[in-house]
Every structure is written in structure tokens, then in C-alpha cells.
Amino acid sequence: MNPVTPPAHIAMFSIAAHGHVNPSLEVIRELVARGHRVTYAIPPVFAEKVAATGARPVPYTSTLPGPDADPEAWGTTLLDNVEPFLADAVQALPQLVEAYADDIPDLVLHDIASYPARVLAHRWGVPAISLSPNLVAWEGYEEEVAEPMWREPKQTERGRAYYARFEAWLTENGITQHPDPFAGRPARSLVLIPKALQPHADRVDERVHTFVGACQGNRADQGDWQRPAGAGKVVLVSLGSAFTKQPAFYRECVRAFGDLPGWHVVLQVGRHVTRAELGDVPDSVEVHDWVPQLAVLRQADLFVTHAGAGxxxxGLATATPMITVPQAADQFGNADMLQALGVARRFATEEATADRLRAAALALVDDPEVARRLKEIQAEMAQEGGTRRAADLIEAELPGRAGR
Known part of the structure; x- marks a missing residue:
């Protein structure tokens, strides 16, 4: 028998974004169930969701655009995207230092976007584990992806100023590491996606990164969804929670699927598109700001998605064929991976016309090879361990525990 792990104080740190918080919640719930005291530093908008896991929310004020912010708030360039994270980290760190002054944890867990967590772990001298909700760097990533992407911004005055600010902040906190490996090369990482979604998985250092796959609970707290009687096929259309301001695309989806005999459409449009912007919507299409996505997918025949990591x-866990329409960030790479796996068709937003969407949908849902590949990947994912394995690996990193 393995010795019982003594209860510890484990502190999780994240930002206020669904795609960064949701993947960690079941892991946190499991750690609490095992008797650990877990605190979770998060802006107040997610405090209730965190508290539902049994962890104690540690609220802090963030300057990042909130989870329901207009996508345009993130800007359009690489520096537009990254500067807010550094600015937020600099202003959040003193808040978190004060919040944990008399309650230093035994171990730090952190989302990839939580720079203060890594600084705090260094200052406290405690282990830190990255919980990555999307792909991780492989051997050669810097040369193949990062350097070409950053070549031009690094030559600008603004880009040089960004790196100077970042390095100065790290130096102030006793960290000599360059910002690039600080942000992208953790000492220990649990990857909360299936290995099937990781580009160049054969070149990932698995001494650092452990793929535990999807950590999905029953999500009962998010509500349920029932497939309508008589629905021959159900398609879920969702561009996630952030980049949802696409009324023209939603209109194409209504045209593509709304009059297909026997088809029922669940259309999630987010908070920045009104029903009126969709035009005439047939009775076979239900329109929502938000849906309990996993509950719908468990009963769906097709998923039209932005290909976010979650x-x-x-889609893979529920063995649902996908049409991907990536909008930003890692979604383009995820869309490529899903298409290469043989379970999806990818379209750029401007290419996603009603005729193309309909043709792809009919081909995907009736293809036995797509169904076979999905079942195969679903079985592989089940072997990755998910929530319980993630918790086991976290406990193995607690001070005084040997091995991984």
C-alpha cells in the first residue's frame, strides 16, 4: 500500500478566462476531496465557480479584459496581446504577496498565463507546477515558431521596451531567467489536453511535461440539455466564450443547417450578438448566449467549433465529428491537428459559407472512417488518466514526497 499523503496547502493561480480556469477545476475538486487545503487566486468574477470545488477563492483585482469583454479589447497585434499580461502581473503581484503573507503554501499550481505565481514560488522557495490548458513547447519550438513570430516585434522600439520591462520585473524579484523561457519553459508541467492534440508530441520532453488528458467532471452544476424528440441529427455551433462576435458566420450556420430535414441546431452566440442580427431563424434552431457544452456534445452528431483547446x-472525448472555424491564438494549430487526425474539416471564417458547411457536415456525419478514428482517440484519451492521475502527480511533487 502507498502511504497516505499528509494534507498540504496547495495554492492555484489563474486569470479570469473560461479557457484557463475551467480545465483546472476538476483537478482542484479532486485535491480538496483528498483532504488538501486548496486556495485559488482568481479575480472575483470566477470566485463562485472556484468555491464550488471546495477551494477557497483568493480574490485579486485584474486589469485584463474580462471573460465577457468585446474581442476587440485584445487588440490585433502580437504586442497588443502580450503587453496586458505583463502589466497585469506587475500590478497583481503586490496584492498576492499581501494575500499570502501569513499563509505560504507548500506547493504552487498555476495556469500558463499567471506570471505572478512563478515569481511567488521562487520567492517562497516552494515547488511550482504549470497546469497547461493547451499545447506546450516541443524541442525546436523556439526556432520553428517563436523566433519567426517575434522577429519583427523584437526589432521595434515598443517590442524592446516590452522585453526591458519584463526583464526588469523579473530581476527585481530575484529571477535571472530571460522572459521567454520564464513564460514558456516551466520546470514541471501537467498538460490538460490529450496527447493527440499536441503538435510534434514525439519531440515534447516528457520528463517535464506529463499529458494527463481531459479532466472533465460531470458538469451537473452547469445545467443539462435534452435532445428534442424526433431530432435525427443534432449540431452544436459554438465559438467559445471570447471571440464570439461573428453574426455573419452564425447566419451562414442557420442557412446551412436550419432547413435540413430532421436536423436540430443548438446555436451559442455569446454576449455580443443579438437574435435580431441572425435574421429569420427557423424553429429547428435554438439560440443561446451560453449552453452547457459538454451536456450538448454528449448527445450531438456534429460540433462546429472555433477549436479552442477545451x-x-x-469533441474528442465525446467522439463528435467537428467542423473547425478557428478565430485566434492556438485555435489554428488545434484545427490543423483535428483535421490531420481525420475527425474534422477546417474552414477560415470567410470560407465558411452555408453551402460549404452543409457539404462538410453531411460528409462527416455519414463517414464510418471518421467514426472509427473518433472511437480510437476516445479510447486513447481514457488511458491518459485525467483528473485522478493529475492529482497523483501533484501529490508526488509535494515537499517530502520522493519520485513522480
Missing amino acids: GSQE
Whole structure:
């Protein structure tokens, strides 16, 4: 028998974004169930969701755009995207230092976007584990992806100023590491996506990164969804929670699927599109700001998705064929991976016309090879361990525990 792990104080740190918080919640719930005291530093908008796991929310004020912010708030360039994270980290760190002054944890867990967590772990001298909700760097990533992407911004005055600010902040906190490996090369990482979604998985250092796959609970707290009687096929259309301001695309989806005999459409449009912007919507299409996505996918025949890491793995976990329409960030790479796996068709937003969407949908849902590949990947994912394995590996990193 393995010795019982003594209860510890484990502190999780994340940002206020669904795609960064949701993947960690079941792991946190499991750690609490095992008797650990877990605190979770998060802006107040997610405090209730965190508290439902049994962890104690540690609220802090963030300057990042909130989970329901207009996508345009993130800007359009690489520096537009990254500067807010550094600015937020600099202003959040003193808040978190004060919040944990008399309650230093035994171990730090952190989302990839939580720079203060890594600084705090260094200052406290405690282990830190990255919980990555999307792909991780492989051997050669810097040369193949990062350097070409950053070549031009690094030559600008603004880009040089960004790196100077980042390095100065790290130096102030006793960290000599360059910002690039600080942000992208953790000492220990649990990857909360299936290995099937990881590009160049054969070149990932698995001494650092352990793929535990999807950590999905029953999500009963998110509500349920029932397939309508008589629905021959159900398609879920969702561009996630952030980049949802696409009324023209939603209109194409209504045209593509709304009059297909026997088809029922669940259309999630987010908070920035009104029903009126969709035009005439037939009775076979239900329109929502938000849906309990996993509950719908468990009964769906097709998923039209932006290919975010969470949605992609939920599509794989439920063995649902996908049409991907990536909008930002890692979604383009995820869409490529899903298509290469033989379980999806990818379209750019401007290419996603009603005729193309309909043709792809009919081909996907009736293809036995797509169904076979999905079942195969679903079985592989089940072997990755998910929530329980993630918790086991976290406990193995607690001070005083040997091995991984």
C-alpha cells in the first residue's frame, strides 16, 4: 500500500478566462476531496465557480479584459496581446504577496498565463507546477515558431521596451531567467489536453511535461440539455466564450443547417450578438448566449467549433465529428491537428459559407472512417488518466514526497 499523503496547502493561480480556469477545476475538486487545503487566486468574477470545488477563492483585482469583454479589447497585434499580461502581473503581484503573507503554501499550481505565481514560488522557495490548458513547447519550438513570430516585434522600439520591462520585473524579484523561457519553459508541467492534440508530441520532453488528458467532471452544476424528440441529427455551433462576435458566420450556420430535414441546431452566440442580427431563424434552431457544452456534445452528431483547446478535447472525448472555424491564438494549430487526425474539416471564417458547411457536415456525419478514428482517440484519451492521475502527480511533487 502507498502511504497516505499528509494534507498540504496547495495554492492555484489563474486569470479570469473560461479557457484557463475551467480545465483546472476538476483537478482542484479532486485535491480538496483528498483532504488538501486548496486556495485559488482568481479575480472575483470566477470566485463562485472556484468555491464550488471546495477551494477557497483568493480574490485579486485584474486589469485584463474580462471573460465577457468585446474581442476587440485584445487588440490585433502580437504586442497588443502580450503587453496586458505583463502589466497585469506587475500590478497583481503586490496584492498576492499581501494575500499570502501569513499563509505560504507548500506547493504552487498555476495556469500558463499567471506570471505572478512563478515569481511567488521562487520567492517562497516552494515547488511550482504549470497546469497547461493547451499545447506546450516541443524541442525546436523556439526556432520553428517563436523566433519567426517575434522577429519583427523584437526589432521595434515598443517590442524592446516590452522585453526591458519584463526583464526588469523579473530581476527585481530575484529571477535571472530571460522572459521567454520564464513564460514558456516551466520546470514541471501537467498538460490538460490529450496527447493527440499536441503538435510534434514525439519531440515534447516528457520528463517535464506529463499529458494527463481531459479532466472533465460531470458538469451537473452547469445545467443539462435534452435532445428534442424526433431530432435525427443534432449540431452544436459554438465559438467559445471570447471571440464570439461573428453574426455573419452564425447566419451562414442557420442557412446551412436550419432547413435540413430532421436536423436540430443548438446555436451559442455569446454576449455580443443579438437574435435580431441572425435574421429569420427557423424553429429547428435554438439560440443561446451560453449552453452547457459538454451536456450538448454528449448527445450531438456534429460540433462546429472555433477549436479552442477545451472544445477540441470535449469533441474528442465525446467522439463528435467537428467542423473547425478557428478565430485566434492556438485555435489554428488545434484545427490543423483535428483535421490531420481525420475527425474534422477546417474552414477560415470567410470560407465558411452555408453551402460549404452543409457539404462538410453531411460528409462527416455519414463517414464510418471518421467514426472509427473518433472511437480510437476516445479510447486513447481514457488511458491518459485525467483528473485522478493529475492529482497523483501533484501529490508526488509535494515537499517530502520522493519520485513522480
